[in-house]
Amino acid sequence: MIKLIQNIRRSLTAKICLLTCLLLICACVLTYGLITWMMPITYTADLNQALALETEDLIRQLSSSSLEDCEDLLIRFAAEQNAHISITDTAGNQLLNIQSVRESAPADEDNNGAMQAISSTFSFSASSEDVYQLTVVGSAEAINQAAEALGRIWPWLTAIILVISALSSILYASMITRPIVGISRISRKMCGLDFSWRCDERREDEIGALAASLNQLSDKLSAAMEELKTANRQLQEDFSRARELEQQRLRFFSAASHELKTPITIVKGQLTGMLDGIGVYADRDRYLARSLAVMSQMEGLVQELLAVSRLETAGGEAKTEPLSFSALTRDCLDAYDDLFRQRNLRLMTTDTTEPLWVSGNRSQLEKAVRNILSNAAFYSPEGGEIRVAVSAGAAVGFHGEQALLTVENTGVRIPEEALPHLFEAFYRADTSRNRQSGGSGLGLYLVKMILDRHKGSCQIANTGEGVMVQIQLPLCSAPGALPQHSKIPPS
Numbered sequence: 001m002i003k004l005i006q007n008i009r010r011s012l013t014a015k016i017c018l019l020t021c022l023l024l025i026c027a028c029v030l031t032y033g034l035i036t037w038m039m040p041i042t043y044t045a046d047l048n049q050a051l052a053l054e055t056e057d058l059i060r061q062l063s064s065s066s067l068e069d070c071e072d073l074l075i076r077f078a079a080e081q082n083a084h085i086s087i088t089d090t091a092g093n094q095l096l097n098i099q100s101v102r103e104s105a106p107a108d109e110d111n112n113g114a115m116q117a118i119s120s121t122f123s124f125s126a127s128s129e130d131v132y133q134l135t136v137v138g139s140a141e142a143i144n145q146a147a148e149a150l151g152r153i154w155p156w157l158t159a160i161i162l163v164i165s166a167l168s169s170i171l172y173a174s175m176i177t178r179p180i181v182g183i184s185r186i187s188r189k190m191c192g193l194d195f196s197w198r199c200d201e202r203r204e205d206e207i208g209a210l211a212a213s214l215n216q217l218s219d220k221l222s223a224a225m226e227e228l229k230t231a232n233r234q235l236q237e238d239f240s241r242a243r244e245l246e247q248q249r250l251r252f253f254s255a256a257s258h259e260l261k262t263p264i265t266i267v268k269g270q271l272t273g274m275l276d277g278i279g280v281y282a283d284r285d286r287y288l289a290r291s292l293a294v295m296s297q298m299e300g301l302v303q304e305l306l307a308v309s310r311l312e313t314a315g316g317e318a319k320t321e322p323l324s325f326s327a328l329t330r331d332c333l334d335a336y337d338d339l340f341r342q343r344n345l346r347l348m349t350t351d352t353t354e355p356l357w358v359s360g361n362r363s364q365l366e367k368a369v370r371n372i373l374s375n376a377a378f379y380s381p382e383g384g385e386i387r388v389a390v391s392a393g394a395a396v397g398f399h400g401e402q403a404l405l406t407v408e409n410t411g412v413r414i415p416e417e418a419l420p421h422l423f424e425a426f427y428r429a430d431t432s433r434n435r436q437s438g439g440s441g442l443g444l445y446l447v448k449m450i451l452d453r454h455k456g457s458c459q460i461a462n463t464g465e466g467v468m469v470q471i472q473l474p475l476c477s478a479p480g481a482l483p484q485h486s487k488i489p490p491s
Contacts, residue, residue: 016177020169028161036150048116051138054081059122059134066124067095067132074098084137095132183211190218193225263298267291307367307446322479323365325356325403326390332369333388336377344382350389356403359476360454368450369405371443372458372469376409379467384411392475402456402472410466422460423448447471 058077062070067087074085078098087096116138121131183199199211270291273281281287333349340347358365376386387408392401414422421427425445444458451458456473 014173017169017173020172021165024165024168025161028157028165032154032157032161039150044116047138051081051083051116051136052118055118055120055134055136058136059120062122062124062134064125070124071096071098081136082139084139086135088133088135090131090133179211183214186214186218190214190221263294266294267298270294320359320361322357322359322476323362325358325365325405325473326351328362328365329369329388329390329405332366332373335370336373339374339377340386343377343380345377345380346383346385348385348387350387350391354392355478356390356392357476357478358403358454358473360473364450365454365473368447368458368471371447372405372407372471375443376407376469379412380409381411384409384466386410401475403475405471405473406468407470408463408466408468412466413462414460414467416462419460419462423458 054077058073061073065073070087074087074096075098077083078085085096085098086094088094118136118138120134122134123129123131186199199214270281270287273279274284274287330351333347337347373386373388380386387406387410389404389406391404391406393404394401418427423444425442427445444460447458451471451473454473456471458469458471460467460469462468
């Protein structure tokens with residue numbers, strides 16, 4: 001019972017249905033009660049009025065007859081009106097007493113209902129001087145029968161009232177609450193941040209206005225949620241990027257301090273040994289030359305650190321110009337010709353006959369190309385082959401043709417797990433960080449920074465014969481069709 005009451009409290013349909021049913025039952029019961037109460041009163045009044053009119057007509061008929069001849073008239077009147085008639089003289093003697101044949105008891109003994117008595121004086125035509133008293137008593141039998149009939153049919157009326165009230169209240173409640181229940185269901189889904197549902201009500205009343213407002217609210221909340229999700233994703237990406245940059249900066253400073261600490265420690269030890277004249281350090285000329293070589297390496301490292309710092313922090317505009325990428329590559333190859341000869345490396349070049357124009361800063365692009373060529377020279381075994389090709393073609397992730405520089409050195413191979421990290425600052429595949437087996441680890445990092453600022457890219461992969469490095473740069477129009485400056489930090 002408690003659960004039923006709780007369900008009714010939570011359901012608008014049940015509340016409206018129950019309230020409507022109670023109102024209909026009360027209205028029907030009240031109507032039936034009023035009919036039961038008013039019908040005898042109304043019926044009695046109508047019978048009294050009719051009996052009074054008939055009695056007046058009877059007196060007119062009696063006035064034209066005699067006492068001896070009026071009995072048949074009175075009997076007929078009593079039968080028609082279901083009444084009890086008596087005639088008395090002025091002394092109170094009863095001359096005639098006629099009872100309706102439908103009555104089962106005398107008028108003074110009939111206790112079945114209310115009786116109407118009409119008394120009037122009259123005179124017969126034969127003895128006009130004598131005055132008589134006519135008394136007509138009406139019967140309440142018809143009224144009592146109607147009341148009894150209403151009493152007999154009340155169980156059926158009650159059942160009909162209950163059935164009609166229940167069906168009507170259910171139909172009424174479902175028609176009234178159906179759109180409200182639908183709107184409530186959709187609002188609960190909106191509370192769960194599900195905005196895919198919409199109210200389909202096409203009404204023009206307040207419920208239709210509520211449904212339209214709910215649809216507009218759903219659209220606005222959905223758009224706001226999408227904006228919040230996009231902003232949240234962007235914020236997470238920015239946060240991840242900032243954290244990654246911070247980690248890269250920490251790794252950069254950690255590696256830079258390590259790279260600088262090693263040569264400083266070596267030079268400090270050599271100078272201390274030479275000052276004290278201990279053991280082999282007594283030969284100062286020999287170890288001064290070694291110290292100078294170490295300082296030269298440290299100078300080169302500092303120059304690379306300065307180049308990285310200028311690329312990362314410079315905010316000014318660097319002058320750009322249309323450059324022939326083929327000519328720039330040939331100049332870099334000429335500059336490294338002696339290095340290739342010293343290491344006994346064979347150089348194979350393939351150059352396109354068409355001019356490949358790129359827009360950029362010449363000194364920065366030259367540095368990127370030279371770093372690639374120097375890596376190919378230092379990491380190739382003696383007697384190896386270096387293949388250099390300049391061409392135009394499509395590149396993955398770029399629209400339109402690109403200027404492509406491909407450098408492949410044979411006889412070497414990079415561990416597959418090291419390939420994704422080659423462009424990180426101070427990263428070297430040789431974990432010993434021996435200067436004899438590699439540089440500072442900033443060369444490819446500088447290449448990536450320079451190409452990023454020129455909207456280019458660089459990929460490194462192992463081939464069947466060695467290692468291939470490819471640079472992609474976007475082509476531009478011939479000289480004279482380009483803007484004079486673009487935002488590329490100076491090297």
